[in-house]
Amino acid sequence: MNVSRLLPLVIVVPLLGAAVLALAGRRLPRIASDVVSVVFAAFSVALAVTALLGGAHGDPYVVEWLGGWRPGPGGTGVGIVLAADPMSLGLTVLTSLLVLAVLVYSWRYFEEPPRQRSGAFPALILLFQAGMCGFCLTGDLFNSFVFFELMGVVAYALTGFRVEEPRPVQGALTFGIVNSLGGYAMLLGISLLYARTGELGMAQTGRQLDGREPDALVLAAFVLVAGGLLVKAAAVPFHFWLPDAHAVAPTPVCMLLSGVMVELGVFGVARLYWTVFAGPGGVPAEAFTRTLLTLGVLTALLGTVMSWRQRHLKRLLAFSTVSHTGLFLIGVGVLTPEATAGTALYVLAHGGVKAALFACTGILLDRYASVDERELYGRARELPLVGVLFGLAGLALCGLPPFGTSLGKAVAEEAAGHTGHWLTAVFVLVSAVTGGAVLRAGLRVFLGAGPPPEEEEPLTGARVSGDEHPETGSRLRRIPGTMLAVPVVLLTGALAVGLVPQWAAAAGRAAHLFAAHDIYAAAVLDGRAGPPEGAVPAQWNAAGVLLGLLSTALGAGIALLGVRRPLAGFTEKWLGPLRRLQSGHIGDYVAWTTAGLALLAVLAAPGTVAFR
Amino acid sequence: MTLLPYLVAGWIFLIGLYGLVTSRNMIHAVGCLSVTQSSTYVLLLAIGYRDGGTAPVYADAPTDARVVDPVVQALTLTDIVVGATVTALLLALIIQLHKRHGTLDPDELSELKG
Amino acid sequence: MTRQSRLWFFLAAATVVAVLLVAAFLALPHFGGGFHPYGDRSVRAALAHRTANAVAAVNFDQRALDTLGEETILFAAVLGAVVLLRQIPGERQEAPRPAQVPAAVRRLGVLLLPVALLVGMYVVAHGQVTPGGGFQGGIVVATALHLLYVAVDYRALERIRPLALYEVGDVAGEAAYIVTGIAAMLAGSAFLANVLPWGTLGTLTSGGTVVVLNAAVGMEVACGVVVLLAMFLDQAVRIEESPGNSAATQGRTGK
Numbered sequence: 001m002n003v004s005r006l007l008p009l010v011i012v013v014p015l016l017g018a019a020v021l022a023l024a025g026r027r028l029p030r031i032a033s034d035v036v037s038v039v040f041a042a043f044s045v046a047l048a049v050t051a052l053l054g055g056a057h058g059d060p061y062v063v064e065w066l067g068g069w070r071p072g073p074g075g076t077g078v079g080i081v082l083a084a085d086p087m088s089l090g091l092t093v094l095t096s097l098l099v100l101a102v103l104v105y106s107w108r109y110f111e112e113p114p115r116q117r118s119g120a121f122p123a124l125i126l127l128f129q130a131g132m133c134g135f136c137l138t139g140d141l142f143n144s145f146v147f148f149e150l151m152g153v154v155a156y157a158l159t160g161f162r163v164e165e166p167r168p169v170q171g172a173l174t175f176g177i178v179n180s181l182g183g184y185a186m187l188l189g190i191s192l193l194y195a196r197t198g199e200l201g202m203a204q205t206g207r208q209l210d211g212r213e214p215d216a217l218v219l220a221a222f223v224l225v226a227g228g229l230l231v232k233a234a235a236v237p238f239h240f241w242l243p244d245a246h247a248v249a250p251t252p253v254c255m256l257l258s259g260v261m262v263e264l265g266v267f268g269v270a271r272l273y274w275t276v277f278a279g280p281g282g283v284p285a286e287a288f289t290r291t292l293l294t295l296g297v298l299t300a301l302l303g304t305v306m307s308w309r310q311r312h313l314k315r316l317l318a319f320s321t322v323s324h325t326g327l328f329l330i331g332v333g334v335l336t337p338e339a340t341a342g343t344a345l346y347v348l349a350h351g352g353v354k355a356a357l358f359a360c361t362g363i364l365l366d367r368y369a370s371v372d373e374r375e376l377y378g379r380a381r382e383l384p385l386v387g388v389l390f391g392l393a394g395l396a397l398c399g400l401p402p403f404g405t406s407l408g409k410a411v412a413e414e415a416a417g418h419t420g421h422w423l424t425a426v427f428v429l430v431s432a433v434t435g436g437a438v439l440r441a442g443l444r445v446f447l448g449a450g451p452p453p454e455e456e457e458p459l460t461g462a463r464v465s466g467d468e469h470p471e472t473g474s475r476l477r478r479i480p481g482t483m484l485a486v487p488v489v490l491l492t493g494a495l496a497v498g499l500v501p502q503w504a505a506a507a508g509r510a511a512h513l514f515a516a517h518d519i520y521a522a523a524v525l526d527g528r529a530g531p532p533e534g535a536v537p538a539q540w541n542a543a544g545v546l547l548g549l550l551s552t553a554l555g556a557g558i559a560l561l562g563v564r565r566p567l568a569g570f571t572e573k574w575l576g577p578l579r580r581l582q583s584g585h586i587g588d589y590v591a592w593t594t595a596g597l598a599l600l601a602v603l604a605a606p607g608t609v610a611f612r
Numbered sequence: 613m614t615l616l617p618y619l620v621a622g623w624i625f626l627i628g629l630y631g632l633v634t635s636r637n638m639i640h641a642v643g644c645l646s647v648t649q650s651s652t653y654v655l656l657l658a659i660g661y662r663d664g665g666t667a668p669v670y671a672d673a674p675t676d677a678r679v680v681d682p683v684v685q686a687l688t689l690t691d692i693v694v695g696a697t698v699t700a701l702l703l704a705l706i707i708q709l710h711k712r713h714g715t716l717d718p719d720e721l722s723e724l725k726g
Numbered sequence: 727m728t729r730q731s732r733l734w735f736f737l738a739a740a741t742v743v744a745v746l747l748v749a750a751f752l753a754l755p756h757f758g759g760g761f762h763p764y765g766d767r768s769v770r771a772a773l774a775h776r777t778a779n780a781v782a783a784v785n786f787d788q789r790a791l792d793t794l795g796e797e798t799i800l801f802a803a804v805l806g807a808v809v810l811l812r813q814i815p816g817e818r819q820e821a822p823r824p825a826q827v828p829a830a831v832r833r834l835g836v837l838l839l840p841v842a843l844l845v846g847m848y849v850v851a852h853g854q855v856t857p858g859g860g861f862q863g864g865i866v867v868a869t870a871l872h873l874l875y876v877a878v879d880y881r882a883l884e885r886i887r888p889l890a891l892y893e894v895g896d897v898a899g900e901a902a903y904i905v906t907g908i909a910a911m912l913a914g915s916a917f918l919a920n921v922l923p924w925g926t927l928g929t930l931t932s933g934g935t936v937v938v939l940n941a942a943v944g945m946e947v948a949c950g951v952v953v954l955l956a957m958f959l960d961q962a963v964r965i966e967e968s969p970g971n972s973a974a975t976q977g978r979t980g981k
Contacts, residue, residue: 005916008791008907008911008916008918009917012908015794015900015904016901016904019900019901019904022801023893064916066790066791067787067790067791067910067916067917067919067920068915068916068919076763076767077767078767078768078771078784078788079788080788080789080791124809127798127801127802131795131798142687142789143789143792146796147795149694149698150795150802153698153802153806154806156698156701156806157805157806160705161810163712163812163814164815166712167724169705169708169712169713170709173702173705173709174724176702177632177645180645180649180698180702184648184649184652187652188621188651188652188655192655192750195659198761198762198763199763200764216749217749217750217753217754219746220746220750221750223746243724244724247724248724581727583725584722585721585727586638586641586718587632587633587634588727590632590736591732594629594740594743595735595736595738597739597742597743598738598739598746602742609749614756614758615757616757617757618751618757622744625747629740630736630740633732633733634732659754660762660765661758662759663760668765668781669778669779670772670773671779671856675773679769679780680765682780682781682783682784683764683784683789685781686784686785686792687792689785689861690785690792690793693799693800693861694796697799697800700954701806701810704806704807704957707958
């Protein structure tokens with residue numbers, strides 16, 4: 001069977017699973033619902049892997065026109081296309097694997113209201129998977145908006161899942177409003193593109209834009225669509241929803257949000273640029289690079305700085321995700337295939353590492369009913385395996401070779417270094433400090449290192465305190481095997497990304513096909529396969545290993561310093577105003593989102609419409 | 613003036629954002645979000661209009677009649693359903709918010725900071 | 727940020743965005759112009775598949791994946807509302823109190839109900855021929871049922887609304903859409919291809935799979951919206967806080 005016929009099934013199988021669970025969940029016991037959900041998730045992992053491997057042996061582009069609406073000569077059609085290059089198939093596989101991990105993690109131990117509806121939570125997770133896979137695979141702008149909204153709706157419901165507590169509903173509400181705004185801005189941009197080109201498919205739109213000069217309409221369309229995607233990616237200043245959502249969402253949901261959903265926003269921006277705006281009629285390369293580098297550096301630095309002073313472990317990890325989004329945006333913005341390959345590897349490994357960190361935090365939450373670094377001081381000495389996993393993951397975030405994060409960082413920062421050496425410094429600094437924050441938290445919680453926290457510490461600026469409710473209904477006496485196995489497997493996967501040379505080489509080939517405007521249009525519209533030769537060497541080299549070791553050493557040093565807290569007052573004074581920005585007020589967040597759109601317009605305008 | 617429908621769409625988008633920024637009640641905020649979304653309907657339908665065109669339904673029109681763009685109308689239908697469902701979900705969250713916090717004023721919702 | 731500073735910050739940003747939008751609108755094609763290549767192609771494709779309502783053809787035939795996604799969003803929102811509006815520990819369900827309604831109003835409600843239902847189902851069934859279709863008709867059917875709530879009271883509505891049945895209908899509608907698409911694959915074509923006989927333009931059974939998908943969406947929307955409204959109405963009418971618990975929540979909100 002032609003592998004391209006399987007492509008819609010990757011999206012549809014989780015939908016069927018969700019329907020079965022929603023229906024049968026009323027009657028089935030918990031264990032049966034869990035088994036059914038895992039079976040459906042595993043099936044769709046198998047489908048995604050088949051599509052990826054099938055593409056590897058033949059035509060790398062797997063293109064399927066739905067409903068049989070193949071385009072006529074010149075690519076004029078009426079149907080929707082699913083155009084999967086190796087990069088999007090790889091992301092689909094990552095998504096499906098993380099969903100499987102999440103379903104296994106919440107196996108039988110996640111307190112699942114409502115009564116008699118035991119299938120509701122796994123059904124929502126499977127719907128989330130369908131939305132994410134659809135977003136990766138689609139080649140049509142409006143279709144990607146539909147899947148963007150599907151991801152969003154399910155995420156809002158999952159984030160506010162624990163309605164018995166006051167904070168989750170507030171976090172879910174701000175998440176919902178800001179992300180919906182992003183979606184509507186995206187739709188405005190798509191309408192503008194449709195008016196100009198008369199097409200909705202990405203390849204078709206790109207080809208139509210190629211024939212003309214860019215003008216204010218192209219700029220506005222880029223600002224609106226990219227702005228919507230950057231809201232999903234949590235770039236500064238669209239990022240305010242992410243820490244609030246992560247602080248309150250159930251742990252399995254956090255694993256998915258940080259592990260893959262945010263990265264899909266970055267993927268979306270890259271896909272948008274390369275398919276639609278990369279030709280002569282779109283946004284010039286310098287303008288795009290300037291925009292993404294500015295936002296990327298701002299995001300990376302802000303996320304780093306904010307993650308350092310967090311006591312709430314989940315918020316700390318959330319800001320770490322923000323800082324890594326900044327690094328991914330820098331990698332994409334540099335616009336070379338090498339940087340894209342490095343970013344792809346970094347995204348893959350980061351997904352595994354971040355999900356493993358959230359899994360460990362969930363274990364702490366369920367055991368001690370707290371995720372506050374100070375409340376947990378020293379209490380987790382009795383969980384050595386979890387401590388080792390936490391520490392390894394923190395070192396992986398710093399960039400310790402041979403983890404996949406280190407390989408991706410090495411390739412990306414070398415490629416970015418060609419644009420400017422200060423970018424390499426940003427990579428090293430950001431990964432060191434965010435990894436150091438995680439290590440510091442781990443040292444405090446699992447080893448009881450450093451001075452014990454004073455009781456009368458003045459709470460300068462309201463901090464999110466850590467009294468939480470365990471997600472398993474009551475505190476766990478014994479950590480179940482599934483909850484321990486999942487972070488082990490995820491970290492091993494992240495290690496494998498760095499060690500298996502075939503995967504790195506495949507990422508190089510995928511980047512070569514991804515970062516090319518004409519190859520995409522030819523593959524989708526004309527049915528011409530991309531050139532099989534030509535790949536980017538994505539492998540270890542001496543400079544990369546040294547920089548990885550350097551950032552790890554820096555991170556460990558910062559963690560040890562942080563444990564002793566010599567400069568607490570100093571950092572508090574400088575960070576105070578920054579922390580007050582994260583106010584939890586919806587009006588603030590919407591004002592910042594508007595400001596972000598304005599910033600995008602100002603950054604992208606020179607070269608597109610002005611000073612041509 | 614042939615720019616008016618587009619300007620109306622832009623105005624609706626911005627006034628909805630203004631309402632969100634200055635809102636004192638979360639239900640009002642979700643209503644403003646709906647207003648922002650209506651700007652997408654206006655823009656889409658304005659783009660699809662054709663002078664002298666009739667509805668793209670051929671039950672009683674000849675098959676060579678001049679019609680407006682049906683694709684845009686299909687997109688708007690999808691958009692309306694998406695907007696209605698998102699609004700429903702956000703209102704469900706607001707019901708629970710009111711029960712937990714006792715207030716709907718964003719200025720008083722201060723649980724998540726820093 | 728203070729209210730004032732937030733407002734000025736927003737106005738500054740909105741001015742830039744407004745300038746951008748106006749500049750873009752000036753570059754748009756003329757309002758009412760004739761450049762709609764996709765629209766012209768889709769009209770030709772709709773007529774080739776004998777679907778008189780070109781919008782339905784675009785929704786259910788040419789861009790059927792969009793409609794699957796949209797239907798799934800509704801399904802997800804209903805599931806999400808069921809989860810978010812559930813009864814939590816510390817709340818209990820009270821029986822709804824009967825309402826005093828004049829007999830004439832009751833009679834009107836009971837008489838109008840089947841008429842409204844019929845109109846809704848008519849709109850669903852004729853979606854491929856006249857403006858209408860699954861989404862529009864489904865909403866009419868769902869709200870028609872609630873005529874009993876408006877004209878009589880909640881207990882009357884609950885009698886015609888066994889919730890489990892509607893949840894099954896919701897799932898069945900979603901599954902029917904997917905199964906139709908997969909059936910097209912098994913028939914040798916692509917997913918969601920229009921493999922049924924297309925019939926004659928303008929008749930009730932024209933359009934092939936458009937008829938089937940229309941009906942599936944109609945059922946899903948009607949049942950889904952009934953469940954959604956049931957969750958909201960239960961919160962308003964049935965679910966109350968247990969008396970011993972008001973102190974606990976007072977303590978929480980006082981934090």
